[in-house]
Amino acid sequence: MDLIFRARVGELLLNTVLLMLVTVPACVILGVGGAWLVERTRLRGHKWWAVLLAAPLAIPAFVNSYAWVSAVPSLAGLWSGVLIATLSYFPLVYIPAAATLSRLDPAIEQSAASLGLGAWRTFFRVVIPQLRIAVTGGALLVSLHLLAEYGAFAMIRFDTFTTAIMVQYQSTFNGPAGNMLASVLVFMCLILLLVEVRGRGNSRYARIGSGAQARPLRLPLRAYQLPAQLFLVALTALAFGLPLTFVLRWIFAGGPDSWAADEFLPALLQTLAYGLAGALATTAVAFPMAYLAVRHPGWFSKALELSNYITSSMPGIVVGLAFVTISINAAPNLYQTSALLISAYVLLFLPRALVTIRSGLAQAPKELDEAAQALGKPPLLAFLRVTLRLTAPAAAGGAALVFLAIVNELTATLLLSPNGTRTLATEFWSKSSEIDYAGAAPYALLMILISAPMTYLLFQQSKKAAGQ
Amino acid sequence: MTYFSHSRLPEPRIAASVATSTNSHLKIDAVTKNFGSQSVLMGVTLSVAKGGTTAIVGPSGSGKTTLLRLIAGFEHPDTGRISLSGSQVAGEGDWVPAHKRNVGYVAQDGGLFPHLSVGQNISFGLDAGKLPGGHRRVKVRVAELLRMVSLDPEMAKRRPHQLSGGQQQRVALARALAREPELMLLDEPFSALDAGLRVATRRAVGKVLQDAGITTILVTHDQGEALSFADQVAVMRGGRLAQIGNPFIVYTRPADRATAEFLGDAVILDAWMEGSLATCSLGGIPVRRPPAQGRVQLMLRPEQIRIAEDGPIRGVVVDTDYFGPETTVRLKLSVPPILGKATAADHRYHGGGEIITIRHWNASIARPGAELCLRVVGEAVAFPMEDLPSTSPAGTPGTGLS
Numbered sequence: 001m002d003l004i005f006r007a008r009v010g011e012l013l014l015n016t017v018l019l020m021l022v023t024v025p026a027c028v029i030l031g032v033g034g035a036w037l038v039e040r041t042r043l044r045g046h047k048w049w050a051v052l053l054a055a056p057l058a059i060p061a062f063v064n065s066y067a068w069v070s071a072v073p074s075l076a077g078l079w080s081g082v083l084i085a086t087l088s089y090f091p092l093v094y095i096p097a098a099a100t101l102s103r104l105d106p107a108i109e110q111s112a113a114s115l116g117l118g119a120w121r122t123f124f125r126v127v128i129p130q131l132r133i134a135v136t137g138g139a140l141l142v143s144l145h146l147l148a149e150y151g152a153f154a155m156i157r158f159d160t161f162t163t164a165i166m167v168q169y170q171s172t173f174n175g176p177a178g179n180m181l182a183s184v185l186v187f188m189c190l191i192l193l194l195v196e197v198r199g200r201g202n203s204r205y206a207r208i209g210s211g212a213q214a215r216p217l218r219l220p221l222r223a224y225q226l227p228a229q230l231f232l233v234a235l236t237a238l239a240f241g242l243p244l245t246f247v248l249r250w251i252f253a254g255g256p257d258s259w260a261a262d263e264f265l266p267a268l269l270q271t272l273a274y275g276l277a278g279a280l281a282t283t284a285v286a287f288p289m290a291y292l293a294v295r296h297p298g299w300f301s302k303a304l305e306l307s308n309y310i311t312s313s314m315p316g317i318v319v320g321l322a323f324v325t326i327s328i329n330a331a332p333n334l335y336q337t338s339a340l341l342i343s344a345y346v347l348l349f350l351p352r353a354l355v356t357i358r359s360g361l362a363q364a365p366k367e368l369d370e371a372a373q374a375l376g377k378p379p380l381l382a383f384l385r386v387t388l389r390l391t392a393p394a395a396a397g398g399a400a401l402v403f404l405a406i407v408n409e410l411t412a413t414l415l416l417s418p419n420g421t422r423t424l425a426t427e428f429w430s431k432s433s434e435i436d437y438a439g440a441a442p443y444a445l446l447m448i449l450i451s452a453p454m455t456y457l458l459f460q461q462s463k464k465a466a467g468q
Numbered sequence: 469m470t471y472f473s474h475s476r477l478p479e480p481r482i483a484a485s486v487a488t489s490t491n492s493h494l495k496i497d498a499v500t501k502n503f504g505s506q507s508v509l510m511g512v513t514l515s516v517a518k519g520g521t522t523a524i525v526g527p528s529g530s531g532k533t534t535l536l537r538l539i540a541g542f543e544h545p546d547t548g549r550i551s552l553s554g555s556q557v558a559g560e561g562d563w564v565p566a567h568k569r570n571v572g573y574v575a576q577d578g579g580l581f582p583h584l585s586v587g588q589n590i591s592f593g594l595d596a597g598k599l600p601g602g603h604r605r606v607k608v609r610v611a612e613l614l615r616m617v618s619l620d621p622e623m624a625k626r627r628p629h630q631l632s633g634g635q636q637q638r639v640a641l642a643r644a645l646a647r648e649p650e651l652m653l654l655d656e657p658f659s660a661l662d663a664g665l666r667v668a669t670r671r672a673v674g675k676v677l678q679d680a681g682i683t684t685i686l687v688t689h690d691q692g693e694a695l696s697f698a699d700q701v702a703v704m705r706g707g708r709l710a711q712i713g714n715p716f717i718v719y720t721r722p723a724d725r726a727t728a729e730f731l732g733d734a735v736i737l738d739a740w741m742e743g744s745l746a747t748c749s750l751g752g753i754p755v756r757r758p759p760a761q762g763r764v765q766l767m768l769r770p771e772q773i774r775i776a777e778d779g780p781i782r783g784v785v786v787d788t789d790y791f792g793p794e795t796t797v798r799l800k801l802s803v804p805p806i807l808g809k810a811t812a813a814d815h816r817y818h819g820g821g822e823i824i825t826i827r828h829w830n831a832s833i834a835r836p837g838a839e840l841c842l843r844v845v846g847e848a849v850a851f852p853m854e855d856l857p858s859t860s861p862a863g864t865p866g867t868g869l870s
Contacts, residue, residue, distance in 0.1 A: 374541075377567055
């Protein structure tokens with residue numbers, strides 16, 4: 001126990017808590033503000049801004065950090081961490097907030113207006129409370145990312161629990177210090193989950209009543225049109241334009257040499273292989289879980305979902321350490337095998353597949369399965385030809401999300417991958433750690449290119465799911 | 469002292485399914501089913517004759533859909549037996565799964581597979597390998613089935629979402645017909661359609677099934693649909709069958725008050741039963757099989773009470789509801805003069821003053837406050853008094869319900 005209370009832990013705790021206290025509100029303000037401008041004002045080009053504000057999500061935080069360090073080499077410490085984390089993670093609040101705002105029934109706001117509230121007071125007294133679920137959910141995601149992020153903070157030499165655990169791991173391997181630090185991290189994650197459950201509240205925010213909903217109201221911006229546009233230009237430039245520019249600058253600076261095929265191609269192929277295998281394994285595990293939850297809801301399926309919800313909110317470094325410990329003690333043959341790495345991916349990214357498959361299964365009601373059986377198909381064949389067939393598009397969507405998450409995964413991959421493994425993320429990491437910024441650039445660009453469709457997919461999905 | 473004219477209604481026709489219970493296609497014997505602690509079916513026994521049409525009708529939650537799902541083989545009965553064409557398919561350890569029962573099933577929303585075209589939906593249950601002529605034979609059969617349900621064979625290329633609700637139901641029927649089932653189960657297949665389409669689709673479906681000679685069971689909560697579609701109506705309530713019989717019998721001679729009120733509007737009056745004559749505010753009315761003597765409840769259908777210039781009964785219009793082709797008239801009955809004399813000193817019956825609801829085609833005849841002359845046509849049905857205090861106060865408000 002002595003280890004936990006060392007001064008070092010106090011310092012890390014302070015860093016991590018301060019980081020969250022500043023970054024989370026900043027993300028909420030930027031995310032909700034951006035969503036409001038895009039969805040509820042007569043902002044010029046709001047359709048373009050809607051996509052552009054989600055775009056920074058396509059840039060992995062450690063690539064963002066790399067670009068900022070290239071731009072301002074002196075960046076270090078808490079405030080740099082806040083800057084980079086805020087620019088990387090505010091879309092996690094923006095996306096659900098925008099989805100909710102676009103679905104809010106304008107009749108509620110009109111009622112507020114008829115009760116004598118002005119536009120601003122309506123916004124704060126009626127609209128903001130309705131955003132509660134979206135904002136608490138987004139804030140939880142930002143906090144979990146802040147706890148889990150390694151690369152972005154290591155690059156600017158800002159110490160959090162995760163970076164400290166990694167340092168411990170690299171120096172002492174499976175040392176008790178690393179495990180102790182990890183247990184504090186786990187504890188913080190659990191507290192966050194509890195806070196989120198509290199913050200979500202029990203009030204009903206779904207639309208009451210039937211009938212088609214009118215289109216949301218848009219406030220005229222008038223004199224504020226220009227400041228609003230300038231604000232969005234600045235935000236997008238810092239969060240998306242700057243990282244992209246610096247990645248491209250390094251690519252031009254490096255010239256064709258940095259695309260050395262003997263290094264680049266194996267990393268790409270291995271990344272694709274891990275991504276595919278992980279996506280397939282995750283989907284295969286998620287399908288029966290989703291099937292149980294949708295078709296046979298009960299305490300077992302609920303317990304399964306809850307435990308999965310908790311494990312998947314654990315940082316990659318914790319899952320990685322746990323797998324290292326377990327495999328060394330219980331199954332040494334498995335340590336540093338690709339099978340172990342893929343099972344860690346399954347555990348980390350299961351919810352992404354689960355959510356999409358669940359909504360897909362809802363499109364394939366039990367009645368269709370029964371109709372097939374009444375038409376003489378045995379249950380298994382009926383399942384294959386109807387339920388599985390109808391769920392296939394959703395399962396593919398879920399698999400794609402998992403695939404793209406694996407492509408950008410760094411921490412667990414560093415801990416668990418077999419010797420000689422090179423993925424885009426690890427290769428980018430080792431090059432940029434050696435200050436070979438030009439050599440790292442192609443990997444960064446490729447990760448951004450692969451992530452872009454995922455971001456768009458998430459953005460589209462949120463628009464559909466918000467009504468439910 | 470009888471104020472009724474002899475019934476001009478037809479004698480009840482005897483349904484095949486009632487007459488020939490020995491030659492039953494489907495036999496359900498004392499079937500029970502619980503979901504958790506909730507019992508949904510509490511001992512249901514029903515027999516359906518070959519080629520007959522049976523409607524299972526009941527309010528929602530009465531267990532009728534569960535019964536249908538047991539017949540289809542989607543659920544196991546807890547106790548009891550189900551047999552099809554003499555061979556047991558469920559109960560006592562026997563179990564034939566749904567896909568081996570050769571039972572057609574049409575669900576409420578049609579249940580068409582959204583990922584398949586109309587033609588592929590219809591041929592889903594057909595095995596091209598087993599049909600002589602293979603795929604070409606399947607195509608011919610699909611066109612044949614589409615024509616059978618009065619749809620253009622060209623529709624085979626369309627997707628389910630491109631069809632209207634009524635067309636989807638017809639395709640669902642064609643799909644179920646493809647395997648030439650001996651028994652067709654229809655689970656509220658018309659309830660999702662709008663009123664006009666519902667009647668037309670119901671008729672078309674009924675005709676197709678009748679022409680093919682397929683035993684049919686229809687589950688519905690719509691009494692009119694049940695009475696018009698089937699030659700045997702089974703009224704279900706609270707997990708039990710309250711009454712089984714041909715539509716005319718269950719409508720005109722319901723077994724109890726709840727069945728009477730479920731199957732249609734009913735005028736219920738307190739009455740005094742002596743022999744086969746019931747005395748009430750509407751005079752003396754014959755009852756075919758009186759269940760009790762003395763105080764009873766009398767049930768008449770509103771259409772049995774007619775407005776007639778020479779009618780012996782008087783009633784004052786309370787209010788009216790205009791529905792277009794007919795008007796609902798609420799009337800406060802006065803005590804018939806003869807009856808008033810006959811029973812004035814008699815404590816057995818204190819009639820008069822009940823408010824009843826009847827229907828009439830002519831809206832102008834019934835203005836609130838006007839006095840109308842009434843006449844009762846046909847027989848009434850008497851129910852034993854429900855558990856009310858034995859001395860009911862005089863002039864109990866009438867229980868005429870609509």
